[in-house]
Amino acid sequence: MKWLRRPSWFALLLTAVGALLFMRLGVWQLHRADEKEQILRRYAAAETALPSDFAAVAAMPPVDAFARVKVQGAYVVDRVYLLDNPRHDQRGGVEVYVPFRPQGASQLLMVDLGFLPGNGTDQAPQIPPLPEGTQALQGLYLPPPGVGFQMGGNALAQQSRWPKTTIYLDLPQLAADLGSPLYPRVLALDEDPAAVYVREHTIDFSAMPPARHRAYAFQWFTFAAVAVVILLVSHRRPRNKSDHP
Structure with a gap:
């Protein structure tokens, strides 16, 4: 050239x-x-899949799929956690998590009840009473929301009144706070038109x-x-x- x-x-x-x-x-x-x-395709497929027994995937959830499960047990009704992180800021509310003890299990399962809209103030929304006794739950067995960058140490240990509020969900910290081991994932309950909670459980890729x-x-x-x-x-x-x- x-x-x-x-x-x-x-x-x-x-x-x-x-x-x-x-x-x-x-x-x-x-x-x-x-x-x-x-x-996203695996998540969409899991939402319409038939639920399997929780015990089959509890300790070893599939790494390449999302499991939809059913489980029986009882809520620990006096231990409620309110996740108040930035993705809730525009709607003024909290995501409500409650420990649940499956029948015959020594570990607790964190259950995501859903999003509870607030009243536009800094006060936490009023939590409806949880049902006592044996309950049958159904939903997606999902990894907990990301922890992100933690500041200020363990905020849960500094609170003495329930429900407790946190800006991230750290399962090891929850286990220490509850004094009981937890399963490695959380149960995001299926939608229920009769529930006061907004259940919009999606994989959050909004940032990327x-x-x-x-x-x-x-x-x-x-x-x-x-x-x-x-x-x-x-x-x-x-x-x-x-x-x-």
Whole structure:
């Protein structure tokens, strides 16, 4: 190519490394988008699946699927936790969690009753009385919500009155607070039109949905192309006067 000067090995190496790195990042973003779409499909399939017995998946839940389960037992009615984190700020309410003891089990299962809208003040919503005695529950056996960055230590240990309020759900802290081991996941109850709770149990990818991963992939692929273009433009031969007619 007469219009192009021979680039140095350093320029070629720098461009090749940069372009390969950008392409690698783009491919990684595409893989993340595919992974999240697969998670969403598995979640949608679990919502309509027939419930299985809780004991079959309690200790070893499937790693590549979400289990819909049914379980019998009793609520620990005097131990209620209110999750008040940023995703509730716009609606002014809390997600209500209650420990539940399955029949014949030595561990407790945290049950997500759902979202309880508040009254627009800083006061916690009034929690309806929990049913006592044996209950039959049904829902999705899900990983607990992410803990995120913890500040201020264990807030539960500093509270003496119930219900207790927290801005993140840390199962080890809950287990220590309850003085009982917990199962590794939580039970998100199925929707119930008669319940006062709003049950919108979804996988929260709002911060980084699959579409955004694909947008970032396009951005990284564009950077790779730009790196090559910069190499070509910076080594283009100047046009000689003799080139003009």
